[in-house]
Amino acid sequence: MAPSILHPPVQLSPAAALALSQQAPAILRSSPSTVSSSPLNTLLSGSEKPEQWLQYENLILSCLRTGDDQAAHACLRRLVARFGNDNERVQALRGLVKEAEAPDNGALENVLKEYNQILGENDANIPIAKRRIALLRSMGRLSDAASALVQLLDFSPTDAEAWSELSDIYLSQGLYPQAIYAIEEVLVLAPNAWNVCSPTIAPDLSPMLMQRPSQIHARLGELQYMAASAPGAANGSSQKYLAEAIKRFSRSIELCDDYLRGYYGLKLVSKKLLNDGVKAAKQTDDSEFVLPDTHTIERLNELATAKLSEIVRHSAANDRGWRGYSEAEIAAARELLADDASAIKR
Known part of the structure; x- marks a missing residue:
């Protein structure tokens, strides 16, 4: 089954991500290139659909993975035109594009400074806070990323996605008891959730375990097994x-x-x-x-x-009935x- 453009592409294979990104030209051609940020005009025109903006977000992720920067920028421009430069999600997506295009660590440091500046003006900007954490981790600064996640969880202790990311960072550092504790918090917060990551926040952190309850329990079992071994x-x-x-x-x-x-x-x-x-x-x-x-x-x-x-x-x-398992x-x-x-x- 072909992947849906309405689902966040955080766990797709390279081939599936390429298939999604190849839809970008057709989607961009079929939708208006200019949109009004006025809610009144949008209501009267009747041309806007909520799925349209979700498509643009998901296309940005797939296009960045496959190197189609031009299509990613086209999607980003339409989101900016609709929601403005100060929208928190738009700021996070713009930062994500800059991260993907950064040629070296110096450019990534500049993106990190921009995140710090935005958070200095508004420390409650959760999408930017999560992008900053993801960037710190990608730069190998695991201790800083873990500290930033702890601060985020002090502010938002019911964020299951953040707990899952913190568990993964602790695991990468060999801190098994801490990793187990963090993933147990995920089970407490989302015991019956269909997945851990919400489609509305999937781009904010690095790709995480889009997990059903069975997967969360299995992940906890894996951590327990690694700790025992x-x-x-x-x-x-x-x-x-x-x-x-x-x-x-x-x-x-x-x-x-x-x-x-x-x-x-x-x-x-x-x-x-x-x-x-x-x-x-x-x-x-x-x-x-x-x-x-x-x-x-x-x-x-x-x-x-x-x-x-x-x-x-x-x-x-x-x-x-037995298809869908990864190779x-x-x-x-x-x-x-x-x-x-x-x-x-x-």
């Missing part, structure tokens, strides 16, 4: 992390029966537990989730193996199953 992890904390990882991956599968990433994570955790010979812990009074017994872990491993095999088989055959995830699942098969042969 990190060098120097104490045996007690490692067992606690693995117990939580099993719970999160199981929950992700419960929410989405054919969710490859959930089964992949469950396979990894159960395999590690069986190889390490970790024994089930006794339930404590604080109702903390503990590892199940070995028999249950073996059954979970068998379930994950069977389901991954089924997904890989049907996806390879391009069977109807990278299918390849990873096939490799994990092959490792199991080679271990049995030995």
Whole structure:
């Protein structure tokens, strides 16, 4: 299925982004090149549709990815003509275009100065604050980006997207407990949300996990697994992390029966537990989730193996109802199953 121009293109493959950007000339030709910023004129003309401005935003993102700067500028000019230079979203999109066209770090520093100046005049400009964070991260200034995100969350503690980005930055620094805490905040804020990123704010931060609830649980399980596997992890904390990882991956599968990433994570955790010979812990009074017994872990491993095999088989055959999995995830699942098969042969 072709990607929709009305959906934020933050997770598209290069081919899909190119397909969207190639729609830019036709869309620009089919819509008026000049628009009035007067609400009265807009109401009387009847030519404006809300989807039109969303199309322009998404086209800017796709065109910048594919190097079509001319079309990106054309879309930006129409947004400026409609909403004005002082509109916060327009300011963020203009900054994004400048970032994409910056030839070196010096030019990026100039964009960063512009962001600082805008925030100096209005520190409540959330789109610019998020673009500044994304720019700091892209320049490798992770500590500054994390500090800026903490400040943003002090101002807006219910921003699930910001918590998710903060978790990702902590993970890149190897700060697993902090990364886990941040993604747990996402689950608290959006336990039943269709995704974490809203289409209205997707361009403001670097591309983030456009996640359904099952994906958020699986992401938390991945963080727990990485924390348990990190060098120097104490045996007690490692067992606690693995117990939580099993719970999160199981929950992700419960929410989405054919969710490859959930089964992949469950396979990894159960395999590690069986190889390490970790024994089930006794339930404590604080109702903390503990590892199940070995028999249950073996059954979970068998379930994950069977389901991954089924997904890989049907996806390879391009069977109807089994399409949509990414090639990278299918390849990873096939490799994990092959490792199991080679271990049995030995």
